[in-house]
Amino acid sequence: MGYLSAPIRYMMENLNIEVIEPPPITRKTLELGTQHSPEGVCLPYKITMGNFLESLEAGADTLVTLCGAGKCRFGFYGAVQKTVLGKNRDIQFFTLDTEHLLRDLQRLLGKFAPKAGQLAIGRNIALTVHKLRALDAINEAKSFYGARAAVPQKTLDICEYGAGEIANCETFGEVIDTRDTVIDVMRSYEQPAAAPPKVAFVGEFYVLLEPYANRWLENELIKQGLEVKKFVYTGNWAYAKVLLQTLGIYNEEKEYLREARPYLNYHVGGDGLKSVGTTAWCASRGFAGVIHLFPFGCMPEVVAQYALKNLCEDYKLPLLTLSVDEHASDTGLFTRLEAFADCLKRKQSLTSE
Amino acid sequence: MPITVGIPRALLYHDFGELWHSFFSHLAVPVIVSEETNKRLLDRGTTLAVDESCLPLKLYLGHAESLLGRCDRLFVPRIVQHHQGFHFCAKFAGLPDIVRNTFHLPESKLISPVIQTGARSEILKAAAAAARSAGKTPWSGWRSYRSAYTAWAQARDREVPSGNAFTPRIAVIGHSYLLKDRFLCGDIFAVLKANSVTPVTDDEVPRRRLYQEAGHFAPDIYWQMAAKLAGSARYFAHHPAIAGLILVSSFGCGLDSLSLEYIEQQILGSCGKPYIVLNLDEHTGRTGIITRVEAFWDLVKWRRKLESNLPAYGLSQRPHPLYDGELEY
Numbered sequence: 275m276g277y278l279s280a281p282i283r284y285m286m287e288n289l290n291i292e293v294i295e296p297p298p299i300t301r302k303t304l305e306l307g308t309q310h311s312p313e314g315v316c317l318p319y320k321i322t323m324g325n326f327l328e329s330l331e332a333g334a335d336t337l338v339t340l341c342g343a344g345k346c347r348f349g350f351y352g353a354v355q356k357t358v359l360g361k362n363r364d365i366q367f368f369t370l371d372t373e374h375l376l377r378d379l380q381r382l383l384g385k386f387a388p389k390a391g392q393l394a395i396g397r398n399i400a401l402t403v404h405k406l407r408a409l410d411a412i413n414e415a416k417s418f419y420g421a422r423a424a425v426p427q428k429t430l431d432i433c434e435y436g437a438g439e440i441a442n443c444e445t446f447g448e449v450i451d452t453r454d455t456v457i458d459v460m461r462s463y464e465q466p467a468a469a470p471p472k473v474a475f476v477g478e479f480y481v482l483l484e485p486y487a488n489r490w491l492e493n494e495l496i497k498q499g500l501e502v503k504k505f506v507y508t509g510n511w512a513y514a515k516v517l518l519q520t521l522g523i524y525n526e527e528k529e530y531l532r533e534a535r536p537y538l539n540y541h542v543g544g545d546g547l548k549s550v551g552t553t554a555w556c557a558s559r560g561f562a563g564v565i566h567l568f569p570f571g572c573m574p575e576v577v578a579q580y581a582l583k584n585l586c587e588d589y590k591l592p593l594l595t596l597s598v599d600e601h602a603s604d605t606g607l608f609t610r611l612e613a614f615a616d617c618l619k620r621k622q623s624l625t626s627e
Numbered sequence: 628m629p630i631t632v633g634i635p636r637a638l639l640y641h642d643f644g645e646l647w648h649s650f651f652s653h654l655a656v657p658v659i660v661s662e663e664t665n666k667r668l669l670d671r672g673t674t675l676a677v678d679e680s681c682l683p684l685k686l687y688l689g690h691a692e693s694l695l696g697r698c699d700r701l702f703v704p705r706i707v708q709h710h711q712g713f714h715f716c717a718k719f720a721g722l723p724d725i726v727r728n729t730f731h732l733p734e735s736k737l738i739s740p741v742i743q744t745g746a747r748s749e750i751l752k753a754a755a756a757a758a759r760s761a762g763k764t765p766w767s768g769w770r771s772y773r774s775a776y777t778a779w780a781q782a783r784d785r786e787v788p789s790g791n792a793f794t795p796r797i798a799v800i801g802h803s804y805l806l807k808d809r810f811l812c813g814d815i816f817a818v819l820k821a822n823s824v825t826p827v828t829d830d831e832v833p834r835r836r837l838y839q840e841a842g843h844f845a846p847d848i849y850w851q852m853a854a855k856l857a858g859s860a861r862y863f864a865h866h867p868a869i870a871g872l873i874l875v876s877s878f879g880c881g882l883d884s885l886s887l888e889y890i891e892q893q894i895l896g897s898c899g900k901p902y903i904v905l906n907l908d909e910h911t912g913r914t915g916i917i918t919r920v921e922a923f924w925d926l927v928k929w930r931r932k933l934e935s936n937l938p939a940y941g942l943s944q945r946p947h948p949l950y951d952g953e954l955e956y
């Protein structure tokens with residue numbers, strides 16, 4: 275999912291665990307996953323199913339995934355995938371409960387790498403979370419400087435190269451140095467011009483973070499000269515789940531709830547409340563528009579959609595709702611995106627005159 | 628000026644409607660319930676709802692709209708969790724918000740008590756809140772809830788009559804808001820009855836038994852409604868009087884998309900009984916459903932005829948381990 279895999283692979287290999295990384299997600303992954311999934315299930319299930327099948331083809335015998343009970347379907351993925359994949363196959367299937375991520379991760383790594391001490395495991399987890407947060411930072415910088423660069427593609431390339439460098443860093447200091455260097459290089463391409471329109475990217479976690487699922491929409495927006503602001507990041511999420519929740523000081527939800535009132539007054543599972551909360555936050559902070567992105571049929575985001583419609587109408591905030599499924603072709607999405615970008619730019623030029 | 632409360636005849640009304648009715652009648656608050664589902668309500672709901680909503684939610688909005696001009700308050704409870712460890716789907720947790728956003732209603736127009744853990748104290752709090760928004764005292768809310776609940780629970784737990792075990796029976800499994808809606812599922816039952824088959828639903832199974840069966844899938848299934856479905860599927864799949872199973876689902880149902888796959892893999896695939904999954908949507912042509920149910924019944928009949936010509940273990944069980952070839956008919 276997004277840039278989650280590279281640092282995790284590094285961590286596992288550092289602990290002498292043999293890792294088979296699924297091949298990058300392609301059309302084939304999706305088709306394979308869709309073939310082995312129920313028709314009405316949401317896109318992340320189909321993609322992860324494809325990932326599992328491709329890794330099994332590549333010789334993996336142990337699969338690890340996340341789960342966690344709630345109102346959303348995501349927590350049930352593991353149980354169904356385990357049943358389907360375990361048929362006629364001798365595999366081990368592990369699930370990490372998102373409510374106790376640190377505990378489960380420590381146990382799992384302790385099992386796979388019995389020779390490594392708890393200290394080494396703890397250090398490796400910390401380093402991985404640190405790397406993921408550095409990756410968050412360069413991705414945020416990519417969007418900021420990319421939208422202000424003469425040739426946005428260059429900034430995107432720098433970011434991608436930098437991400438590979440960070441994944442292979444060995445110490446905490448090295449991670450910070452690399453991160454700062456990458457951001458400095460990006461900054462050098464900045465053009466002094468008027469601030470580009472800012473667009474908030476809200477919606478479901480997986481499709482926001484996995485570039486294949488959202489068809490590199492973020493990069494596409496940057497190329498259109500829009501600054502993209504995301505509120506979910508892999509590293510931030512890992513940090514909140516591994517550290518803050520273990521310490522019991524994770525109360526992000528309350529803030530979102532305060533923002534989302536009166537449009538949505540309850541946590542509806544998944545990222546539904548977050549989508550509404552962040553959109554309300556953006557509405558009062560001069561954002562030019564909001565893109566709501568989610569997999570087709572996503573239960574929490576459908577509830578959020580009811581709230582977003584009214585919220586954006588009341589605040590006169592342009593809203594583009596995109597739901598993606600396995601049939602999504604790039605052209606359909608990009609046409610809508612270009613039209614939306616044109617609308618925003620036009621609106622900005624009209625109001626600035 | 629007395630307040631009239633409107634209750635949409637959709638979603639959890641089919642499970643708890645009687646409880647809600649008697650709660651308000653103990654409170655001496657007049658209640659109106661929307662009419663039975665019809666094409667007009669469904670069409671209105673489909674127009675009002677966000678496209679990707681599931682069929683039952685679209686229906687709910689249609690029902691809610693039909694009540695708007697006729698009552699002072701809408702009763703839209705927010706049910707998040709009723710039993711420890713079991714959740715409801717996101718749409719139940721967000722139902723009052725969905726209704727308010729769709730019709731641009733102020734908070735005061737809704738009576739929406741929150742049930743989020745199923746603890747006794749919390750239910751009493753919810754009853755008090757509901758009474759207060761209906762213009763009554765919290766004390767009368769508690770009293771009404773107590774008497775309503777006692778009567779309702781007694782009626783619910785009474786012995787269920789079991790039908791004649793010698794006539795073939797088909798189990799119909801699905802969420803009660805689908806099965807009990809005559810507009811959506813009436814045809815399924817009518818076709819079965821026309822062929823002199825007795826349909827059975829999980830209403831005829833003691834609740835305790837259902838959840839016992841569901842306990843086999845304990846940590847996996849964490850939705851209450853999916854657990855109930857899996858429990859009844861497991862019960863009926865192993866019940867000797869049941870000749871086949873019809874599973875009813877609706878388009879866009881997030882729970883069913885995964886839990887039916889799970890039920891198929893875990894129970895139905897290996898039980899040897901014929902089963903069919905019927906997916907309902909807002910297209911109201913009746914023929915599609917009727918044809919499929921008839922075809923399914925034909926299949927069950929053939930299977931029963933075949934089985935009577937086969938050795939004692941029948942087709943319903945796996946072939947003998949010594950007999951490892953394909954079964955030839």
